[in-house]
Amino acid sequence: MLQTNLKHILTADEHKKFIEDNENVMICCGRNGPMCIPVYGVMEDIQGDYSHVKFADMEFDNPQSSVIRNAPECRGFMGLPFTVYYKNGKLVKATTSIQNELQIKAVLDKEFSKS
Amino acid sequence: MKISEHHHFNSIIIGAGPAGLTAGIYLSRARARTLILNEGVVGGQMILTYEIANYPGVEAISGYQLSNIMKKQAQSFGCEIRANIRITDLKLEGKLKQVSLSDGSIFTADTIILASGGRPRTIGAAGEEDFKGRGISYCATCDGDFFTDKEIVIVGGGNSALEEAVSLTKYVTKVTVVHQFDHFQAYDHAIREARNNPKIHFILDSTIIAFHGAESITSVDIKNIKTGEILPFKTDGVFVFIGYLPNTEFLLGKLDLNKNGEITVNSDMETSIPGVFAAGDCIVKRYRQVTTAVGDAAVAALKAAEYIQLQGTIN
Numbered sequence: 001m002l003q004t005n006l007k008h009i010l011t012a013d014e015h016k017k018f019i020e021d022n023e024n025v026m027i028c029c030g031r032n033g034p035m036c037i038p039v040y041g042v043m044e045d046i047q048g049d050y051s052h053v054k055f056a057d058m059e060f061d062n063p064q065s066s067v068i069r070n071a072p073e074c075r076g077f078m079g080l081p082f083t084v085y086y087k088n089g090k091l092v093k094a095t096t097s098i099q100n101e102l103q104i105k106a107v108l109d110k111e112f113s114k115s
Numbered sequence: 116m117k118i119s120e121h122h123h124f125n126s127i128i129i130g131a132g133p134a135g136l137t138a139g140i141y142l143s144r145a146r147a148r149t150l151i152l153n154e155g156v157v158g159g160q161m162i163l164t165y166e167i168a169n170y171p172g173v174e175a176i177s178g179y180q181l182s183n184i185m186k187k188q189a190q191s192f193g194c195e196i197r198a199n200i201r202i203t204d205l206k207l208e209g210k211l212k213q214v215s216l217s218d219g220s221i222f223t224a225d226t227i228i229l230a231s232g233g234r235p236r237t238i239g240a241a242g243e244e245d246f247k248g249r250g251i252s253y254c255a256t257c258d259g260d261f262f263t264d265k266e267i268v269i270v271g272g273g274n275s276a277l278e279e280a281v282s283l284t285k286y287v288t289k290v291t292v293v294h295q296f297d298h299f300q301a302y303d304h305a306i307r308e309a310r311n312n313p314k315i316h317f318i319l320d321s322t323i324i325a326f327h328g329a330e331s332i333t334s335v336d337i338k339n340i341k342t343g344e345i346l347p348f349k350t351d352g353v354f355v356f357i358g359y360l361p362n363t364e365f366l367l368g369k370l371d372l373n374k375n376g377e378i379t380v381n382s383d384m385e386t387s388i389p390g391v392f393a394a395g396d397c398i399v400k401r402y403r404q405v406t407t408a409v410g411d412a413a414v415a416a417l418k419a420a421e422y423i424q425l426q427g428t429i430n
Contacts, residue, residue, distance in 0.1 A: 003179075031257070032177075032179070033165070033254070033256065033257045034162060034163035034164065034165060034178070034179075034254050034256065034257055035163070035253075035254050035257040035258070036257070037156070037158075037162050037179050038155065038156045038162065038163075041155075041156030041157070041198070041199075042156060042199060045156075045198055045199040046199070075330055076249050076329075076330025076331040077248060077249065078248060078249055078250055078252070078258060078261040078262070078331055078352060079247065079248030079249070079251075079252050079257070079258050079261070080257050080258060095248070096247075096248030096249060097247050097248025097252070097258075098253075100155065101155070101199050
């Protein structure tokens with residue numbers, strides 16, 4: 001289990017339900033590693049400012065995470081974490097490797113604009 | 116944690132790596148009202164370290180765990196911490212220091228401790244940002260297994276570069292170390308181990324000037340610095356270990372920095388401005404370790420506490 005204070009998604013079914021039940025979703029798929037922890041930290045810190053977005057994590061080495069690892073949008077990714085953004089159940093953006101707060105907010109503001 | 120409604124502190128610490136957290140522990144334990152402001156996630160570069168095995172008193176611990184312990188320790192003494200903030204203005208001169216944030220908050224303090232740390236240096240070649248995570252990596256322990264049975268390039272000639280070159284040979288079929296000088300800065304044992312590894316090859320006096328590929332990297336251009344010759348070189352990935360840059364851009368023109376942008380301090384960690392101290396990877400020094408950051412910060416905090424007491428504002 002990832003050591004974060006985010007919602008943990010453990011199965012592919014849970015992943016499917018989560019992105020279908022929520023309009024705007026950000027999921028960070030990683031390990032308890034150096035490039036992933038800062039992304040989890042940013043997600044935890046900005047949750048309050050983005051109440052219209054649901055945040056979660058998924059463990060990269062969980063076989064059920066193939067729903068993210070094998071997504072066409074993640075083809076060519078060779079750096080953890082894989083961070084994916086869903087709008088109405090559809091994957092609209094994916095990033096690879098460490099991202100800082102500004103980079104994450106830029107994606108959230110573009111893809112999940114409140115207006 | 117909710118920040119105190121009192122916007123004046125005895126000390127504001129900028130940075131929450133090992134230096135900033137240590138200063139927070141010392142000052143808050145000395146009953147100084149202390150606020151740590153951090154532009155990233157608490158822990159700084161320490162959380163990027165998979166395992167710390169040379170921190171005295173602790174046999175082995177992850178950087179993440181150690182930073183969490185330091186954070187809790189600081190908070191237990193009353194230190195307030197705000198992470199992922201943006202500093203928009205900083206006034207260091209005079210008795211009353213002031214820090215303004217992008218959310219409109221303004222904090223004042225008797226002293227400031229600068230512990231803003233550093234960040235990995237990037238190559239700056241064309242395509243580097245595009246291929247980050249698509250073949251370019253700055254963390255061998257994180258991404259090494261993506262390169263199983265592949266050929267990679269490592270850029271750098273220090274301890275990190277050569278040690279990671281050796282460690283990555285457990286995954287990859289071939290490592291080519293590209294280094295800008297004709298000699299290495301690493302310790303002899305690290306050089307010897309890399310040179311003795313049959314999977315490791317070397318291209319010296321050279322640097323990468325461009326990255327190429329589609330979904331991920333397929334090749335790089337390596338330029339010989341002495342001859343100017345450019346060598347197209349096929350590779351599946353590039354790991355970059357070429358040192359660190361101090362996070363001091365926000366201090367330009369505000370206090371004395373050296374030509375590398377590092378903060379100049381004396382042995383008491385005092386900067387060129389009274390009441391402003393500095394510690395950790397952002398200062399001029401040779402050895403950048405968690406232990407040296409902690410040591411710097413203890414000195415800076417003790418000196419800051421002395422300064423505050425002379426001002427008569429500490430309880």
